[in-house]
Amino acid sequence: MRHTGSGPNATHARQPETSGCAVAVGAVCDKMAATQWLRWLVLLRCGAALCAGLYFHIGETEKKCFIEEIPDETMVIGNYKTLMYDKQREDYLPSPQGLGMFVEVKDPEEKVVLSRQYASEGRFTFTSHIPGEHQICLHSNSTKLSLFASGMLRVHLDIQVGEHANDYEQIAAKDKLSELQLRVRQLIEQAEQIQKEQNYQRYREERFRGTSESTNQRVLWWSIVQTLILILTGIWQMRHLKSFFEAKKLV
Known part of the structure; x- marks a missing residue:
């Protein structure tokens, strides 16, 4: 009588296949785990970038403008913070007293909605009366501060429109x-x-x-x-x- 699939020989013949499958499954699991970790790292990196917010650099007489599409009768709040570049420390530090930001806002008809000088850190607020593209421009009063001459200024800006501004x-x-x-x-x-x-x-x-x-x-x-x-x-x-x-x- 023939016994197929039984005996020590058959058992030893199947062992390499089982171990090979285990190795393959383990490799696939390791690859999936590595892919999952990579996704988490990418998400964390993106989250850190989003938390950093928007910032830009301006020179001594440079002006930066942003265009925001705003409905009519909508409140807009802009929060900003300025940092001055320190050549000795090679890093951006809080701006000294006397350095301020001049904010000017124009509506789609080129009429001035807001024109005012603020401190180095603060917020500006205005309400739109005409729907359309509003131009928000910022520049520093660097001519009044010799410490900022030929330097760079980093401005962190956060603009909130409508109910997000409340x-x-x-x-x-x-x-x-x-x-x-x-x-x-x-x-x-x-x-x-x-x-x-x-x-x-x-x-x-x-x-x-x-x-x-x-x-x-x-x-x-x-x-x-x-x-x-x-x-x-x-x-x-x-x-x-x-x-x-x-x-x-x-x-």
Whole structure:
């Protein structure tokens, strides 16, 4: 009688396959674990970059401008902090007293909404009255401070628009609101902000439609003008050739 799959020989023959599978599975698991760790590292790095916020460098007489699309009747708050470069320490340190930032804001019609000089650290606030692209410009009063001459200044800037600009903890403490009342107020302001955004998008759509219709009309009129020019040129050429042939007595 034959016994397949039993006996010491069969057992020893299967052992290498089992160990090979275990090694392969272990390698796959290690690779998956390494990939997972790599993803976590990337997420942590991105989170650290987001926590660092936006900053930029400006020179002594340099001006930096940012364009922000803002609906009408929307409050905007900008928080900033300036750091001066120290050549001895080769690092950015808090700015000294006397160094300030000049902030200027213009609406889409180039009208000045805000023009004021602030300290080296603080916030500026304004409310938009016209929907569209608002220009926010910052530059330092470096001409009044000789320490900043030919140096670089790092400016950390955080711009908050609409309901994101509200400090709800301060509002709750001031108006003595409960958690439920505060949440309801947040939802109401979020709904109002969404409505403003919708109105602004509708305004942009109407403006884009007007621009498209105007462009189409101009293209149509230009095509008509080109056609008339070609017709008049053809008539002139025919009359010129006819007079030429008549002068040469070919006709």
